[in-house]
Amino acid sequence: MVQLVDSDIKTREVLDWKGVHVLHFMGSSCSQKLRVYLNLKGIAWQSHPIDLPNYENMQPWFLGINPRGLVPVLVDDGAVHIESNDIIQYLETKFPTPRLIPAGHENEVAALLKHEDNLHLDLRTLSFRFVFAPPGPPKPAAALESYLANGADTVRGEKDHEKEFQIEFWRRAAAEGFTDDRARYSALRFRGEFDGLDMKLAIGPYLLGQDLTVLDIAWLIYVHRLSLGGYPFARLHPHVHAWAEKLRAMPEFASEIGQLRHSPEQLDAVRRAQGGKTMEMVAGF
Ligand SMILES: N[C@@H](CCC(=O)N[C@@H](CS)C(=O)NCC(=O)O)C(=O)O
Numbered sequence: 321m322v323q324l325v326d327s328d329i330k331t332r333e334v335l336d337w338k339g340v341h342v343l344h345f346m347g348s349s350c351s352q353k354l355r356v357y358l359n360l361k362g363i364a365w366q367s368h369p370i371d372l373p374n375y376e377n378m379q380p381w382f383l384g385i386n387p388r389g390l391v392p393v394l395v396d397d398g399a400v401h402i403e404s405n406d407i408i409q410y411l412e413t414k415f416p417t418p419r420l421i422p423a424g425h426e427n428e429v430a431a432l433l434k435h436e437d438n439l440h441l442d443l444r445t446l447s448f449r450f451v452f453a454p455p456g457p458p459k460p461a462a463a464l465e466s467y468l469a470n471g472a473d474t475v476r477g478e479k480d481h482e483k484e485f486q487i488e489f490w491r492r493a494a495a496e497g498f499t500d501d502r503a504r505y506s507a508l509r510f511r512g513e514f515d516g517l518d519m520k521l522a523i524g525p526y527l528l529g530q531d532l533t534v535l536d537i538a539w540l541i542y543v544h545r546l547s548l549g550g551y552p553f554a555r556l557h558p559h560v561h562a563w564a565e566k567l568r569a570m571p572e573f574a575s576e577i578g579q580l581r582h583s584p585e586q587l588d589a590v591r592r593a594q595g596g597k598t599m600e601m602v603a604g605f
Pocket residue numbers: 348349350351372377389390391392402403404405437440
């Protein structure tokens with residue numbers, strides 16, 4: 321669990337918030353994952369939208385809540401929790417039913433979620449290349465300056481380096497864009513993962529067997545985003561494709577992933593703008 325300590329939190333007003341509050345962004349994959357989880361659990365929560373496209377997460381107020389500058393954040397009766405997977409695992413202990421982490425498998429699920437989180441920057445690379453495709457640097461220098469200068473720089477009271485990794489990612493993106501090489505590398509990483517998931521879904525309806533779990537939520541969000549970017553699931557991973565279609569039709573998922581920032585026509589235009597190269601062409605799929 322990543323619960324912040326008092327010295328990490330500079331925006332003190334959140335300490336007085338009562339009940340379950342979520343700071344999130346409609347189109348953020350990690351926020352979508354948490355919102356689907358909250359829907360499935362039936363947990364009531366108060367919404368605090370954070371405007372990522374206008375760099376609100378890099379402003380002092382937000383960095384005073386999450387020194388990493390990332391969404392989602394959970395504030396539960398004044399206790400601040402960060403990292404989507406840790407938030408979900410925390411909520412699972414507080415709201416045990418319906419169970420979305422099978423009893424006795426908490427450690428295994430934690431490790432599988434950590435593995436999923438390790439692919440987050442690959443998802444971001446492919447999202448920015450094939451879904452969002454901003455014309456200039458995705459984060460302007462002034463926003464990055466504010467990101468660097470604000471917030472406690474500690475998590476759980478210890479010097480934290482995540483913000484440096486994030487800034488390095490955005491600076492590199494500004495300098496060289498999301499190149500074919502980077503996109504190919506990330507797409508191939510996912511291909512290996514989805515080959516494995518396809519085998520699991522060939523023998524059971526959900527990733528851990530008979531019941532829907534947090535793993536299904538986490539991976540569906542990735543699959544959905546990559547589908548928008550043109551990843552050929554139906555052709556390469558038919559069981560993953562069928563499973564994703566089933567989950568997408570559930571209202572708890574549909575309400576979150578239906579909120580596209582782009583219409584299908586715009587997504588086509590994004591792909592055409594990438595030198596006419598689709599993800600399939602760049603990755604050699
Ligand atoms: N490991 C983190 C990743 C969080 C993350 O990277 N969130 C993205 C949105 S999906 C974000 O806040 N990006 C900041 C930005 O785009 O400026 C988690 O699971 O919460």
